[in-house]
Every structure is written in C-alpha cells, then in structure tokens.
Amino acid sequence: MLTYAEIYKQTQAEVSLRQTTMPLEELKEKARKAPSPKNGAAALHSHPGFVAVMGEIKRRTPTAGFLDPIEDPGELAREYVAGGSVAISVVTETPNYLGTLDDFRAVRRAVEVPLLRKEYVVTPYQIHESRALGADMVLLMAALLEPIVLDLLVERTQSLGMEALVECHSRLEARQAIQAGARIIGINARDRETGAVDRSMCEQIIDVIPPDITVVAESGVRGPRDVFDYARVGADAVLVGESLVRSPDPRSLLRKMTSAAQHPALRPDRASRYRHHTDEKEGEA
Numbered sequence: 516m517l518t519y520a521e522i523y524k525q526t527q528a529e530v531s532l533r534q535t536t537m538p539l540e541e542l543k544e545k546a547r548k549a550p551s552p553k554n555g556a557a558a559l560h561s562h563p564g565f566v567a568v569m570g571e572i573k574r575r576t577p578t579a580g581f582l583d584p585i586e587d588p589g590e591l592a593r594e595y596v597a598g599g600s601v602a603i604s605v606v607t608e609t610p611n612y613l614g615t616l617d618d619f620r621a622v623r624r625a626v627e628v629p630l631l632r633k634e635y636v637v638t639p640y641q642i643h644e645s646r647a648l649g650a651d652m653v654l655l656m657a658a659l660l661e662p663i664v665l666d667l668l669v670e671r672t673q674s675l676g677m678e679a680l681v682e683c684h685s686r687l688e689a690r691q692a693i694q695a696g697a698r699i700i701g702i703n704a705r706d707r708e709t710g711a712v713d714r715s716m717c718e719q720i721i722d723v724i725p726p727d728i729t730v731v732a733e734s735g736v737r738g739p740r741d742v743f744d745y746a747r748v749g750a751d752a753v754l755v756g757e758s759l760v761r762s763p764d765p766r767s768l769l770r771k772m773t774s775a776a777q778h779p780a781l782r783p784d785r786a787s788r789y790r791h792h793t794d795e796k797e798g799e800a
C-alpha cells in the first residue's frame with residue numbers, strides 16, 4: 516500500500532504532466548462550457564427515510580488487485596442505473612486503479628444521474644478538470660490534505676456548482692470536513708495505508724456529523740446485509756465498488772441492495788444522536 520505522502524507526490528507529478536497538454540486557462544474555458552452540474556446531494560437523499568446506493572466503476576484496487584477489464588464503462592453505468600444506483604462514482608485514477616478520463620467521458624455520455632469523479636485530488640487543477648468532464652461531485656480525502664488545503668478545495672468545488680464528497684476515517688477528520696463546509700461526508704471503512712476494512716467506522720464517527728449533512732458509508736459493502744447494517748447506523752447512502760464490479764449480474768445485486776436499504780425497520784434519528792453528542796464533553800480525537 517502507498518503512504519499518503521507517496522500518493523500526494525505521485526498525483527502531483529501526474530497532474531503536472533496533464534497540465535503541459537491542457538493548460539489551466541483552457542481547462543477553465545472548457546469547464547465554463549460544460550453542461551450545468553446536477554445536484555448530487557439531493558440524489559443521495561432521494562429516498563427520504565431510506566438509504567441510497569451509489570455504484571462505483573473501477574478496474575483495479577490496490578488491495579484486491581485486478582477486478583475486471585470493464586471494456587464498456589458506459590454499459591456498466593447503464594446497468595447500475597437500471598439496478599437503482601442514484602449516482603455513480605467513476606474512478607479516473609490510473610496508476611493504482613487503471614481508470615481513465617475517457618472512462619468518465621463514456622459514463623457521462625451513457626447516463627443522466629449525478630457523477631462523482633474519483634481520484635486523489637490535490638490541486639485546484641483537478642477540480643476544474645472534473646467540471647470540464649461534466650462531473651457533479653468530486654472526492655476529497657481529509658487524510659491526504661492539510662486542513663487549509665481541504666478548505667480551499669471544498670470552496671473551489673462548490674464555487675463551480677459541484678459538491679465535494681469529503682472522505683474521512685476518524686472523528687477528527689469528520690470535524691475537519693464539517694469545518695471545511697462539506698455538505699457530503701464519506702466515511703471510509705478501509706484504511707488506505709493497511710487496506711484493512713473496519714465496518715464499525717461509520718457508527719464510530721456518524722454522531723459528530725450534523726443531520727443536514729449527507730453521510731455516505733464507503734468500502735467493503737459485500738451485499739444487502741452490509742447495506743442494511745449501514746442504514747441502521749444512520750448512513751444516507753452507501754458507496755459500492757468491488758462487489759458490483761466483480762458480480763456477474765450487477766443489476767440484480769444492486770436491486771437486492773436497494774431493497775435492503777428500504778427496510779421499514781431502518782433510519783435511526785440522527786438529529787437526536789447529534790444533539791446527544793454535542794451535549795457531551797468533547798475530548799476525543
């Protein structure tokens with residue numbers, strides 16, 4: 516597994532290379548001409564009282580290795596939408612995930628749902644690039660960014676009419692995301708440096724997040740049972756990659772997940788958990 520410092524350096528090098536063929540000014544012009552952004556936060560909230568599922572398209576992961584060639588990402592995206600995916604995450608990161616900007620373009624042409632552009636975003640260049648590609652949401656990782664850089668990138672994303680999905684792994688990172696003005700917070704169960712999945716992460720973190728912020732539980736969702744468990748702890752949406760990409764029938768797996776997400780026994784009262792949390796003395800990390 517790469518360390519965050521290595522990821523940061525690798526990404527900066529990749530981005531500088533792209534910048535030589537597409538200068539920032541040109542990119543900004545393209546971004547201005549792109550179709551207006553769709554409301555990603557609203558899509559993730561589109562099943563009031565229930566949990567939304569967002570499928571992810573990627574060929575490889577650092578932990579699992581190669582998953583699938585995905586020759587036609589647009590076709591896979593249509594399957595996801597047919598299965599009930601309310602938004603789609605498209606990984607464009609190349610060295611570790613074998614994603615490309617062309618994958619994103621293909622998915623953009625194929626479906627109308629809001630799209631999350633996923634790679635290691637470290638500079639404003641990538642935000643403008645995301646908008647030029649037609650992205651509606653951009654992933655920002657709190658662990659990768661200094662708080663001041665996180666603030667700046669959230670602000671840049673929102674000023675272009677998109678939403679930042681700020682990913683965190685701890686209560687401290689969740690607070691940084693809130694501080695930065697994120698309206699969507701992802702809680703990632705996978706530790707990026709060790710690859711280990713801890714599905715209790717969402718439950719450990721969620722009460723520091725005000726109920727008007729959309730919470731997305733990320734990583735390690737194997738099937739309907741995991742979706743149900745995340746719904747029970749109060750997630751608004753779940754992000755599912757590997758298990759869908761590996762599935763011989765992603766559409767029906769998604770159907771099973773979306774029906775688990777609509778179980779009537781679900782939806783705890785996040786507002787009262789949050790109030791309870793803010794009444795407590797704060798000392799923990």
Ligand SMILES: O=P(O)(O)OC[C@@H](O)[C@@H](O)c1c[nH]c2ccccc12
Pocket residue numbers: 571576606608612633634635654682703733734735736754755756757758
């Ligand atoms: O494939 P999974 O275990 O369902 O996980 C999806 C998603 O959380 C993961 O791909 C991810 C989370 N944060 C990222 C940052 C960059 C690239 C990928 C990711």
